[in-house]
Amino acid sequence: MGREGHLDVTPRGGQPSVITVDAAGRWLLPDYRGNRRLDTIGNLLSNPEIALMVLNQGNSKVLSVSGTAEPSFSPEDLRAFPEDEK
Numbered sequence: 001m002g003r004e005g006h007l008d009v010t011p012r013g014g015q016p017s018v019i020t021v022d023a024a025g026r027w028l029l030p031d032y033r034g035n036r037r038l039d040t041i042g043n044l045l046s047n048p049e050i051a052l053m054v055l056n057q058g059n060s061k062v063l064s065v066s067g068t069a070e071p072s073f074s075p076e077d078l079r080a081f082p083e084d085e086k
Helices: 039-046 075-079
Strands: 049-055 062-068
């Protein structure tokens, strides 16, 4: 749940293989620029429980994952992703 009990459903996308799994098994997902609002990070900081639905563009399969998240600004994590064209 986001602030005030509301859900934040935000589509995310990116280059192929936008989700990376590091050596410790953590899923890394960049928060590329979107609508220039801080809804997602604000909600994450107030409640780290998340759910992801990963769509495969090549077929109709969907992967659903839930867990907890935390932002990372470590240079190592940031290097895992190329800059987005936006």
